[in-house]
Every structure is written in C-alpha cells, then in structure tokens.
Amino acid sequence: MTDTLALVPSGIDTYRQPVVYMHEDCHVCRSEGFAAQTRVRIDLKDRWIIATLNVIARGAWLAVDEAALSSSAWAALGAQAGDRAAFSHPEPPASASVIRAKAYGNRLDQAGFAAIVSDTLDNRLSDLDLAAFVTACAGDRLDEAETVALTRAMRDAGQMLDWGDRAVLDKHCVGGLPGNRTTPIVVAIVAAAGHLVPKTSSRAITSPAGTADTMEVMAPVVLDGDALRRVVEAEGGCIVWGGGLALSPADDHFIRVERPLDFDSTGQLVASVLSKKAAAGATHVLIDMPVGPTAKVRSAGAAEALGARLSSVSEALGLNLALHISDGVAPVGRGIGPALEALDVLAVLRRMPEAPGDLRERALDLAGHLLDLAPNAVRGQGRDRAQSLLDSGAAEAKFMAICAAQGGFREPGSAAQRIEIRAPHAGQLSAVDNRRIARIAKLAGAPRQQRAGIRLLARIRDRVDKGQPLYELHAETPGELGYALAYAESQTDLFTLSEGVS
Structure with missing residues (x-):
C-alpha cells in the first residue's frame, strides 16, 4: 500500500x-x-x-x-x-473567516462562536489560528452579548450533566492565590448539610497545584460520567477532575494558547468558568474572587468589572450566582503544592490544633455563603451551620465517605528533600508575592511531583527575627531542590518585612 x-x-x-x-x-x-x-x-x-x-x-x-x-x-x-x-490536506476550516472578522473588530453571534468551537474540537484550527482568536478577544474586546454567546457555544459543545429538578450547588475560585484549597472542605460541609454538590475541578496549568491535583493525593479523581453520578447519588458530592468528562471541552484548548500569551480577558474568563458550571448541571454557584496586588484580580475596580460580567452572563444562562470577595494579599494555609495542601485540608477537617486558621476561616465563609445561597435557606445562618458541621466531625466523615466512594482514601506523603529559607532581616510580615512564591514551588517540582512545593513557616502580621525560617522548600530529588533554591535565594524581596521590628 x-x-x-x-x-x-x-x-x-x-x-x-x-x-x-x-x-x-x-x-x-x-x-x-x-x-x-x-x-x-x-x-x-x-x-x-x-x-x-x-x-x-x-x-x-x-x-x-x-x-x-x-x-x-x-x-x-x-x-x-x-x-x-x-x-x-484537510479542507480549510470554516471558522477561519469568522476569526478574521473578529480580528478586524466585528461582533460575533453564537453561530460564529459555535463554528470556532467546533473547528477547535476537530483540531482544524492551528495554534496560530487559536492565538489570533484569543488575541482578538483579549482585554475588553468581548461585549456582554458576545460573552453570553461564547459561553453557550462552549457549554453546548460537550457533555452536559442532568440532575433533574434538584438544586445543584457549586463554587469556583478565579485563582491566583497559592494554597487557597478551600474546595474539599466546602464540598464536605455542604454535602454533610444534605445538599447536592458535584464538584468538577481542574488540574494546575500554571500554578503549583489545582484542586484535582490536591484531591488526587487523597483519592482517585479520574471518573467517568456514570461513576461520578454513582458517587454523588450515594454521598451528595464529589471532587473529581473535569478534564475526563468533556464538560466544555473547547476551554482546555483555549487555555493552552491563552496561558503563554498571558492575556487578561474578562469575557473569556467568564465563558471559561460559567460554561463548565452550566455543563456540570449547577443551579446555584458561588464565585470566590481573591483581590490583591499579586493575585489574578489585582484591584477593587477589576473585581467589580469581573463580578458584573459574571452576574449578567449567569442571569442569561439561568444560573443563580453570588460573589465572594476575599483577601488576596498572601497565600492561604501553610502548604503550596498538592500533598502539602492536602495536609492542610485534612488538618482543618480533623480539627487539629495546628490546622491553618486562615484556611479554616475562608472555607467556613465560603461554605456558609453557599449554604445561604441554597433554595429555602434562612439567610445569614449558613456560616453557623457550616461551623457546626465542621466542629462536630460531620464534615470530616462526609469527606472520608466521598473519598471511599471515589475509590479509596490515601494519606499524603512527605518529600525526601527539604531546606529552610530564612529571613534576611527582622521585621513584621505584611505581604508575600503570590506569583513568585508559586514559581518557587513549581521549580521544586510541583505539581508533577505531588510531594514537592513549599511549607510556609511565617504568616502575615507575624514578627520575625533576622535568620528566622520563613518557609521550607520540599522536593523529591537533590537536583530539583537545588534548582528551586537557586531562584529562591535570589528573591530577597519575596516577603515584605517592615523594618524596625525585632
């Protein structure tokens, strides 16, 4: 032949x-x-x-x-x-002319976005085509109607989960804050309260850990649609990797091109988040937006603009949405990296004395807000209900039951290589550069090496002495540890320490 x-x-x-x-x-x-x-x-x-x-x-x-x-x-x-x-040679993609029209400033309708999504999923578009599309939509180049149309096109192109007429609760964080691993705790609390919360999460793309990476340290997360449904029907909730379920599958293709370009686009972020929530069958969604100078959302004005677009598109899609603005000045918890974040999650669920208080409080705030969002809820009582479920051990029991239903619980392990990084001078810790601390954790091997990352030893508002440990690097091999250490030692202003405090 x-x-x-x-x-x-x-x-x-x-x-x-x-x-x-x-x-x-x-x-x-x-x-x-x-x-x-x-x-x-x-x-x-x-x-x-x-x-x-x-x-x-x-x-x-x-x-x-x-x-x-x-x-x-x-x-x-x-x-x-x-x-x-x-x-x-393949036939030229039908959507090439649509992308060209958008690049020249024309508005697109849902048919145009659907053509782009279809060609994307068939791999008819090259990375240059996709980069042109992402660029043409960057910044504020997608208006509200276009954002709705793109969200619907992305939602409709993949699998959609149907939970009947039941209320389905969900939460999402826009990201940019290392260690902010509230989802396993929130899901455990909300499911323990008797609500349906089928949580599909992503793996890390540019961060040291995604929720799916952290959860995978403790239980299997690669489930098909039938297995996911069995878990949710049995336990009320799950925490699984969404990538294996074909929920808004075009989004992964767009993200692959967006990340290296490092473009901020309100419209594309909203379409990415809400298309997946709608495809997962959510009816009531809470969005967490950490705001800080080195977080993804850097100002109150940016949060207001993003929140307005999320709200308007959610309304068009029939989603009940609430926004939660949180502090994004520094990482949350002590661990940054899959296993280290899993240890923090378990410490909170197990009510251990050394559990990071900031992670506990954020998780309770979010769980309480989500419980208040549920149908027939008495507004304002959600947080007390969340705290009761956590303090009683009901949330821990529910989390362990979810892990068992997903394939079995595993205790997180520890990295073989560790070294402490110490304060260059005395002072009071007032801020941490989220982006650079995340980079150090990635250089140490996270998330590919599950046990790699960073364990923070000093927290915001702590007073530290010169030479006091600020954080501990964790890696699986001496080479990865040395690689991360070389960069870490060059970042003398990674932690903001106010002078004059001994």
Whole structure:
C-alpha cells in the first residue's frame, strides 16, 4: 500500500495537540508537498484527526515509510501496532473567516462562536489560528452579548450533566492565590448539610497545584460520567477532575494558547468558568474572587468589572450566582503544592490544633455563603451551620465517605528533600508575592511531583527575627531542590518585612 504509512507511537506528550512526525524522504510527505507545521488529515479506518506535522531529518529514528504520532494523536485515532493510515490536506476550516472578522473588530453571534468551537474540537484550527482568536478577544474586546454567546457555544459543545429538578450547588475560585484549597472542605460541609454538590475541578496549568491535583493525593479523581453520578447519588458530592468528562471541552484548548500569551480577558474568563458550571448541571454557584496586588484580580475596580460580567452572563444562562470577595494579599494555609495542601485540608477537617486558621476561616465563609445561597435557606445562618458541621466531625466523615466512594482514601506523603529559607532581616510580615512564591514551588517540582512545593513557616502580621525560617522548600530529588533554591535565594524581596521590628 504505497499511499499509506505505517503508524508508530512516538511516545512524545504534546498535551492536547495532535502531532505527526514524518521522515523528510517520505514519499507521501514529498508527493503531498507537506512541510514542517503543515496541517495534515490522517484517516484510519472509520476515524480521522487533523495533526500538525514535524519533519524528521535523515539518519534519525524514523523510517521513511513510517509516521509517528504523538501520544494524544495516537489515542484520538485509537491506533494499534501494525495499523496503516492515509494522509491528505484537510479542507480549510470554516471558522477561519469568522476569526478574521473578529480580528478586524466585528461582533460575533453564537453561530460564529459555535463554528470556532467546533473547528477547535476537530483540531482544524492551528495554534496560530487559536492565538489570533484569543488575541482578538483579549482585554475588553468581548461585549456582554458576545460573552453570553461564547459561553453557550462552549457549554453546548460537550457533555452536559442532568440532575433533574434538584438544586445543584457549586463554587469556583478565579485563582491566583497559592494554597487557597478551600474546595474539599466546602464540598464536605455542604454535602454533610444534605445538599447536592458535584464538584468538577481542574488540574494546575500554571500554578503549583489545582484542586484535582490536591484531591488526587487523597483519592482517585479520574471518573467517568456514570461513576461520578454513582458517587454523588450515594454521598451528595464529589471532587473529581473535569478534564475526563468533556464538560466544555473547547476551554482546555483555549487555555493552552491563552496561558503563554498571558492575556487578561474578562469575557473569556467568564465563558471559561460559567460554561463548565452550566455543563456540570449547577443551579446555584458561588464565585470566590481573591483581590490583591499579586493575585489574578489585582484591584477593587477589576473585581467589580469581573463580578458584573459574571452576574449578567449567569442571569442569561439561568444560573443563580453570588460573589465572594476575599483577601488576596498572601497565600492561604501553610502548604503550596498538592500533598502539602492536602495536609492542610485534612488538618482543618480533623480539627487539629495546628490546622491553618486562615484556611479554616475562608472555607467556613465560603461554605456558609453557599449554604445561604441554597433554595429555602434562612439567610445569614449558613456560616453557623457550616461551623457546626465542621466542629462536630460531620464534615470530616462526609469527606472520608466521598473519598471511599471515589475509590479509596490515601494519606499524603512527605518529600525526601527539604531546606529552610530564612529571613534576611527582622521585621513584621505584611505581604508575600503570590506569583513568585508559586514559581518557587513549581521549580521544586510541583505539581508533577505531588510531594514537592513549599511549607510556609511565617504568616502575615507575624514578627520575625533576622535568620528566622520563613518557609521550607520540599522536593523529591537533590537536583530539583537545588534548582528551586537557586531562584529562591535570589528573591530577597519575596516577603515584605517592615523594618524596625525585632
């Protein structure tokens, strides 16, 4: 079969981007006029994908009659050893003209956004196309009507969970605050109160840990729709990874391109959050917005603008939404990184004396606010109810039951390598740079290494002496510890210490 190539797995992880590798002397590559970065359609039996081509030089690891597929491309095609596939130029994406129109300032309707979402999920759009779309929507270039249309298009493109006529509670934090791992505690409290709270969470993209990463330290989080429903029907709640459920699946593709560009877009953030909440079947949603100079939302004005857009789009989608503005000056809890954050969560749920008070209080504030949001709730009594459920041990028992239903509870472990970072001078701690402390935790290996990260030893308003430990670096290998330490030691102003305090 001279018009096909043998498929082999490359073993290369390209995240969600399908990539194909061909030899530069490959007859198909030459005949079709394929060049590096060409978009290529691959047909195998009754399945097809569109992938980006990388060309391998002579003498390298790939034979001329083979095509190697990235891990995501291999899985998407359902390829097996010995398969042969056909390769061709794909039809131009229908949404390319829509993206061009948006780039020139035209407003898009839901049909236009739906075309972009559909082509995105079919991998018909290159990263350049997606970058053009993200750029055209950056800043305030999506108005309210466009934000509603994009949210609906993203919601409708994937799976949607249906819980009947029951009220479904959910919460979300816009992020930017390391260690702010309130979700497992809030879900445990709200489920213990008898409410339905099927929580789907993300893994970290640029942070040291996402909620799914932290939860995975303690219990399995990769559940399909049927398993999720069984857990929720049995225990009232769950904390699972949303990436395996195809809820608003285009969002992951957009985020992959948005993050390196580092664009702030109110419209795209709102569409990302609310499309997933709507797809998960939520009816009542609480949004936590930490505000601080190094948080994602940096000012009261930015919080007001984001809150207004969240509220208006939620109303258009039929969601009951409440906003919770919180302090984003410094990290929450003591742990930054999956296992370290899990230890904080368990300390709060177990009512341990050393449990971080700020994490406990934030979780109670959020759980109380969410309980007040529930139908037929007596407003203002939610926090007292939340505290009662936590202090009585009911929340801990519910959390353990949820873990058991998801596949079994595991105690978090500890990293093999540790070192303390000490204060360069005396003072009172008044602020911590959230972005740089998160970077140090990532350089130490988090979240890929679950036990890596940072344990904070000093808190806001603490008085510290020169040489007193400020935080402890955790890593799995000496190399990762040294890599993070080199950067950490250069960040002498990471902690703001007021002079004159001994």
